Amino acid sequence: MVTLVPELTMELTNLFNWLKQPRRITLLTHVRPDGDAIGSALAMKMYLEKKGHTANVIAPDDFPDFLDWMPGSKQVYIHQRNRKTCFAILTQSDAIFFLDFNAIKRIEALGEDVMKLTRPYVSVMIDHHREPDNFTDYRLWNDHASSTAELVYTFMEMAGDIHLLDQDMAACIYAGIALDTGIFQYSNTTAHVHAIAGKLMEYGIKVDRIHNDLYNQYGENRIRFIGYLLSQKLQIIPAYRAAYMSITMAEAEQYKLSIGDKEGIVNLPLAMKDIDIAVLFTEDKGKVKMSLRSKGDVNVEILARNFFNGGGHMNASGGSSKQSLEDTIKTFEEVLPKFYAMPEANTNQ
16 A cells, blocks of 8 residues: 555545535646546556546647547547647646646646636645655655556545446556556556556556556657667667667658557567666757656666756656757766766666
8 A cells, every 4th residue: 555644644535525516626637648547547547537537638739540549549638739728727726636646847837827816726635756856735645656547546545436347447547557557567566557557457558558558559650760779779888787769850740650550669688688777868859858768777867867857767767858868978988987886877776
């Protein structure tokens, strides 16, 4: 079970009491929402609606189409495409839930609209990332949780509402947990996570179908692109057991990559026995996005947070740079010795 300090439990009890009356609730995800963010938001939406609330999900921008199978995915409002409608929904909200992120800056323009709200609303954070900002009235936060989806399950459990869980909710929660644990292979896969997964399966979810929907729905262009990356762009730094690849905007256009086609690519170099760190650099307008992965006790969250304006988890983090793609890669190579010199870089030290 998630361990909470008594004060936080008491605060959540107040929230649960407040939710006994029908409310208008808006659920927000972070930019470039992944399976944990969308799965958590949709499961929470279905749960709140069963409780008699009106619930809407707003994502800052589009999510990968391999998540389209999730129940309710077509009802997600995309702020980037319909800002006026999303703002109108926000202005009518009695409560706003912030799911899978812990700082307003993580929702960019959507966050700007949230800050413009003048009507009072109750704010709730449900998240598992390190070092949360203090911007909500209530929070269910645990950086030892595998995923926000796990915490959504915990939220329902703590509210005494686990009996409201159904097959659709279970599928969304399971998908979020599976994606954020790397199909139950990362170090955040605990006995508690397996226990929850087992309980979710009791609702009749088709695990094989979920895995197929999450991992086997890509187009031919992505497979050919991966071949190109591995043969032409993979770089190895043996001294630091690191590997990286980079994607330019021109390459993304050439291979007609869609949203989600880059998902999982960063993990591929970790299949090598002599590699502990893998990084994918993606060129974007005015910045470079970074996905960092590691295995074992190497803590890439420290690398992302200290050198690349990012953060996340020990084995899976993200970062960004305003330098050019070439300069960002050069900086990465230069900071690797500094990173490994930090005691917290390796949790086994």
